[in-house]
Amino acid sequence: MNIRSSVYLRYVANDLRANKTVTTALLLVVTLSAFLMGTGALVMERTLGSVDQLFDEAKPPHFLQMHSGEYDVAALEEFAAGQPGIESWFIEDMLGFDGAAIGWERPSTGESGDFADSLIDNLFVTQNTEFDYLVEESGAIPRPAPGEIYVPVGYQQRYELRVGDELVVGTDAGTEHYVVQGFVRDGQMASSLSPAIRFLISEPDFAALRQAGGGASEIIVEYRMTDLALVGDLQRAYDADAAVPKNGPTVTYALARVFNAFSDGLAAMALMLVSLLLIAIALLSVRFVIRGTLEDEVREIGTMKAIGLPSHEISRLYLLRYGAMTVIGCLIGAGAAIAAAHLLTRSVQVNFAPAGFGALSALVLLAAVGLVAGIVLLTCWRVLRSVKKVEVVNALVHGSLLGERQSARRAKRQARRLQRTSVAGRFGTLNSRLAVADLRAESRQWLLIPVVYFLATVLITLPMSLLSTFQDPGFVTHMGSPEADVRADVQFADDVDAAGADLLAAMTEDHRLTDVQAYANVLYETTGVDGPETLRIAVGDHSAGSAEFLDGRSPGEQEIALSALNADKLGVATGDELTVRNQDGELTLTVSGIYQDITSGGYTAKMPGRVTAGAASYVIFANTTDGTDPEAVASEYNATFPDATMWPMQEYLEQLLSSLTDAFRSAAVLSLIFGVAVALLITCLFLRWRLSRDRPVLGALSAIGFSLRELAGQVQGKTVVTATAGIGLGVVFAATAGEWFVGSLIATLPFGLVSLTLLPNPWIAYLAYPLLLLATSYVGAVLLSRSLRRANTSDWLRS
């Protein structure tokens, strides 16, 4: 290191030490920005890494078709023989049981429970031999002995199960007992958004379970391709083949990967969005601090210029100062991000696979944090360009950064403003008129406060609004369902039609239930843009117009309504005709409208009518009369009708959307903490600088009879008024453009939501949060103006 560099470094270190408060505040804002950006990027990278690692071990299928009901094995064999790209394929047999039919016991302590509160399908399977393995935490592929069972890690976490616990499955012939031998991860069904979960048992046990009855038989037809690029062709060919089974969803490898990463990656995306707003605040603060510092140190700059230091050297000196601070902030942020990402990906590591912190992780973190550092440094560099314009004489003699012309322009501007200002005005007190005069004269400086509070308002409001939207009972209309108090599903039954009819009859008779609406899910075939497609249509009375229609209306006679994703897939719009067919014949229907739906992957359809036979499943909605507890009704029906599952709607929603709401809740909490902390920090930073600059004027005001209480009051008033303006604008922006932006962003995600209107909780978004920020501004002003009351005013006049 040469002498000059060492002098520069000493200068920077001394300066950072001398301006501890400003340095700390800036450092914190930069650190928080880097931390959030780094955490977001790292969580994404690690989630994908975990998913990929599990995919390496479990080798999930490249294409799969689920199916329940009869099927033709020969047709599948014929189809596979005609597809040269297939490397291998098989049919996996599964037995589906309702959660209420599966219990667990811990012989050592006598504890027990069941899975009745779980919404997802419980499928019993045997280990596959070629691919799609269920793997242990160690990566081993377990093969259970008779009497043993491997439980999904999701259930291990949720029900705190241990090796050695017993699982008891209720069948038509009694109960089957298994000992938990271990826990398995599932490449295909690991996502927290997955509608099913797989238990691994031995082949003899599987045969016995099938024999015992009570489980719904389902299959998955699974294919591994020689080349992933051939999956699209295979899918098209499969859809086009009328003979192969299709009563269930299809999933491709790519979709499974995205879906797996997505549910946990959502929190990461939210974090990165929040960090963008924080970066904006950091940039404003850096800009403000540098400009303030240059003004304060104008005479030093003048001296440096006078002794012959070129402008770029002086700029470099300052850049070194803020660069050092930025790098330190980003390094701390990056370190904290590693710890936070580790915590945030804990569930991912459990559900998928523990991915090590490798070179790619380091690279991603470096890129994210480097981006923050780059943006901050670029801003510093841009602001510091003004050093070049400083004139030596003006700096040394007048202590001004401005040249002659700029000073003249500023004086003119000031004179124009003076014409409109008078302390003898009619409105307000003398103190308030003085405060207003200062705000008008120094509006450029004071602008920082409303801008920061505007950003902070947006920062804390939007994630909260998103959370309340997904928790709002009205959100159900985004799911193509009517708003109701209870929902009953009939899916796992030997005779779905009979079970559905029995349940409907009982519900219709029940005086505690009103508005009972039954829908039968019937499979039809139709022709889409890419060839034949299977269409799952909910047949029933849709006249109540429950779903949120983006276009058109509920279907009438000879009409069909389609979910947005289906309309897109089939290439039809409202008013178009669509021909659907099944074993009963062909129907030509007019598309009455398009609605959005996030259930069944977003691919649903609605048609009026009444179906009592041949349905894949039934869904029945009902309201409860006043004073009836939906939960009590649901548990009563669940006991009486073992083939059906009834849910209080609120609980159903909460569980279905829990992975999303959890992600949004984390983002909302983090945003709230960071938003308020940063607002407070910037308020203190600004006021400290402002008060130090205004000392002589405050001293003069004190000398002519303004008490320190009044001076503090002026500062507090100005802070609260400017913060209020920012908060007000922030609320308006968040309620309009912000909601539109977030809604549009969510709509681009693969949910099936094409347009999302946020449903913020008005008490929180429009009252509690703004008041909280207002209180923050007041606390900041009180904290800083307290120093006024302890100050020695004569020092201000001499400074």
Add this chain to the structure above:
Amino acid sequence: MTDRQATLECRAVTKTYVSTDPPAEVLRGIDLTVREGEFIAVMGASGSGKSTLLYNISGMDRPSGGQVLLEGSELTGLSDDEMSRLRLTRMGFVFQQAHFLGNLTVRDNVLLPALKAAPRDKPGAIARVEALLERFGIAHVAGHGITQVSGGQLQRASLCRALASEPAIVFADEPTGALNSSMSAEVMDALTQVHRDGSTLVMVTHDPSCAARADRVVYLRDGLLVDSAELGTWTADTAAQREDRLIGWLRQQGF
């Protein structure tokens, strides 16, 4: 002169700054009486404690020991609000730098204490301020911003501000320190005029020609008031003589 009532009395005033190591004893027991209508100049070398004395006896700062009485009332025990009220109604200040509010016109800056002292008598305050501006020859620049007037005009405006609430005593800290000689003369003429009108003045200065305008000059050395010189009433004819006499006396003090 001694027949008149004391406007301000300091008894054994001390000031020690404990923030330095060792603590700095800037005032070490000052006794000073300023009588009604008297014009006192405080002189001394740099660091002798002149400005510290001014700020401590004007209630801008609190002495470490001793008593300060304004018109017979003790100042040292007053709260900040009470002290502010007293500064507003009974004291006026002129500083080396005018310390005006840049976002107000000269007139509004002068008007500020008058309006604050009599918020219900706005017309009265405005009339009084207009009269002051007229009297000190700056009415024509009263609507200007503070960057649009000369240093001399600004200090005269500063004097108007000090007089706006009709104080019992005016404190001036190096009022000509930042001015050239012609502007200094302008300001000193104005101060002399104020004194002739009956105001009590205490002025800190290092300029003998300014100090020569005072009735009495007190000399501070190392925080102690070591001597004082009675100069009598100033007239333009005797100005040169008084200044010579004062310079001779100051030399004796080691100035």
